[in-house]
Amino acid sequence: MTDFTPALSDAAMPEIKLALDLSFVEAQFQRKLKQLADGGNVAVQDCKVIHYKPGRRCVIDYDVVVKHTQQPNQQHRLIGKIRANRFGKSGYxxxxxxxxxGFNRETVRVPEPIGVVHQLHMWLQRHVPGRTFTELLAAYIAAKKSGCRTQALEDRLLELASLVATAVWKLSQTPIEFTTRHGIERECKILHERLLPTRSDSDGPDGRIRKLLDRVNDVVAKHEHSSRFLPIHRDFYSDQVICQQDTIHVIDFDTASLGDPALDVGNFNAHITEFSLRILGDPFALQQIEDAIERQFLQLDCDSSREAVQLYKSLALVRHIYISTLFAERARFTEQILELCESRLLNGNSKLQGASV
Structure with missing residues (x-):
């Protein structure tokens, strides 16, 4: 069993301790997940914390067996999610x-929702087997670095790129009213909140970060704002896509809002660019995959534009300046990400193929 000692003492989520008590969880699953139990006896065989953000959220993986007397036992793998100051109902x-x-069929899906356990402030979904889009990108890069043939992997990624774009479009067309609106002004406000404290003393008030944020303000002010507020993921990137043969599952809708679908595409591609820069040293090495995602999305969404996608990509890359300061292993890339953002927003680098918004 994974060492989850730090999570046990989290004052913001005291229910974690009970959520890792197998006998307590077993009794709760038996009582609350009646559809899963289906008249049998629920046995929780093991659990492990697979994601933990102190004071914010905890994700737990459960191995469950439902035992029946008249039919074979059923194995289940469930993912339980706990968020601080939440009861689990909204996520479920x-x-x-x-x-x-409609996300329970066809080629773009979400994990099957299982239920809510109120005493644990937890909701559960069925585990989805497969590899994340990030893992497939990493496999492609590793093969490329070792000199192996990469055509099959590249073709696979390009096929999946089409599904990624379809996922954004399909979500935007779903008749769901999320309670939060997230427009481009809110996106800019977040950048200012996150980035201004990251300025070093040598930058000063007129330093590079300030200049970049001023340019962001100018570009956004001139941009023809989308009046569309459609369902968007809002944290859509390669870790959130689990790939199977001809199907993808999109996960983690914690920040889902109403906004411009171009944000999801721009954010996804910005993560690919940052990943390519960090792993290969070249932000353009995976450009063909980004292009495939953008192209398919624009074919599906006639009301969007390349300008909007590229603008949101630029904003997401600026946010990566801040993200790089949060992890010791990424801090050495802060300067390169900053230079890339300056190239896009300040210098109009022609290599961006018209994307210097």
Whole structure:
């Protein structure tokens, strides 16, 4: 069992301790997950923390067996999610609404929602086997670095790129009213909140970060704002896509809002650019995959534009300046990400193929 000692003492989520008590969890699953139990006896065999953000959220993986007397036992793997100051209902309702709106079939899906355990402030979904889009990108890069043939992997990624774009479009067309609106002004406000404290003393008030944020303000002010507020993921990147043969599952709708679908595409591609820069030293090495995602999205969404996608990509890359300061292993890339953002927003680098918004 994974060492989850730090999570046990989290004052913001005291229910974690009970959520890792197998006997308590077993009794709760038996009582609350009646559809899963289906008249049998629920046995929780093991659990492990697979994601933990102190004071914010905890994700737990459960191995469950439902034992029947008249039929074979059933194995289940469930993912339980706990968020600080939440009861689990909203996360479950959001996923269930998507499931019932058509994300339970075809090539773009979400994990199956299982239920809510109120005493644990937890909601559960079925585990989805497969590899994340990030893992496939890493496999492609590793093969490229070792001199192996990469055509099959590249073709696979390009096929999946089409599904990624379809996921954004499909979500935007789903008749769901998320409670939060997230426009471009809010995106800019977040950048200012995150980035200004990261300025070093040598930057000063007129330093590079300030200049970059001023340029962001100018570009956004001139941009023809989308009046569309459609369902968006808002934290859509390669870790959030689990790939199977001809199907992808989109996960983690915690920040889902109403906004411009171009944000999701721009954010996804910005993460690919940053990943390519960090792993290969070249932000353009995976450009063909980004192009495939953008191209398919624009074919599906006639009301969007390349300008909007590229603008949101630029904003997401600026946010990566801040993200790089949060992890010791990424801090050495802060300067390169900053230079890339300056190239896009300040210098109009022609290598961006017209994307210097």
């Amino acid at each position: 309702r959001r996923l269930n609404a998507l499931w019932e709106a």
